[in-house]
Amino acid sequence: MRIERSGNEFADFKVALVDSEEFGVSIFKSIAASIGIHNVLAYASAKAAIGNIRIAGMPDILFVKFSGSNKNALQLCRLIRDRETFSHPFMPVVAIMEEATVASVTAVRDAGVDEFLACPFSPKALGERVRSIVHDRRGFVDLSGYFGPDRRRGAMAKWLGADRRSDPGPLIDPVTEQPYIG
Template sequence: MPEIDIKKQKILIVEDNPHFRTLIQSILQALGVENIEEARDGAEAMEVLRGYDADLAILDWKMDGVDGIECVRRIRNDTESPNRFLPIIMLTGYTEESLMNEARNAGVNDFLGKPISAKSLLTRIISVLDQEFSYVETETYFGPDRRRQQFPHQGNDRRKEQMNFVKLKVYERMESRVG
């Protein structure tokens, strides 16, 4: 996979708090990103996206007007959406699992908990842009395949246990022949 050049990325920031929006923009500029657009809520973001071919959207969850979750739903499901495949990072101060599931079910690609740092933002951006997400469309969902994460196997490894059992049987046979 080619290395991501963050400086060439077109990034949309959707954040209702002007101070936090400026902070995100300052971090992106310090990282070398030159092409940045901003929106104060999800409705404004949809308008911006009609004329701006973003490579990534960074959205706050809780905003006045159209919030981040509703904006994600519009990006993913609206027939007039300019880019249903737009990679989306959701910013949130709420990291409860049920809320993360709600955002994932709306179609976000990844999350970043507040407060953020330049390092955490850069890491998340590269992670999202570097992955080739499979997208799924059903009657009730369009977005990145939610099964994309690989979790380590929980519980005993039966294959290993079976191999140990086979080794034990072979050892017992060898001993019975020798002794």
């Protein structure tokens, strides 16, 4: 993960977008450019994205468009978070959602995304999600059946003991890939 630089904080960011619609890619690139992100790699499918990420390396952030009943997007997120089969399981993932229903947000959250953007979104909203990942990324939890960002935010995301619901499991720093030391 790159640290904020003087001037345009996103000038040398490399982001990837998985979206099968050319118009959606065009809109995303325009909004990204308006906040200073000019290096956007676009992939029409999850398969193309994974293949290129395995060859070319991890982008700073992967944006995945979720539309309709797109099961490939969910499978992509689950594949990324599978530490046994994917070499970059800590890659930041932002879901771009055409329809943000409770069911769809829950499914995407459970697949391990870091952040959400509901369509249509503004440059301000995009910038907020990118800054959240860069400056305040949540730790990862490693539980049976789930590996991904802690669903809690802020100070609660640093809590290492048992909470009122259940033991959250080990909390892992996504930058160092080591357990947090409390």
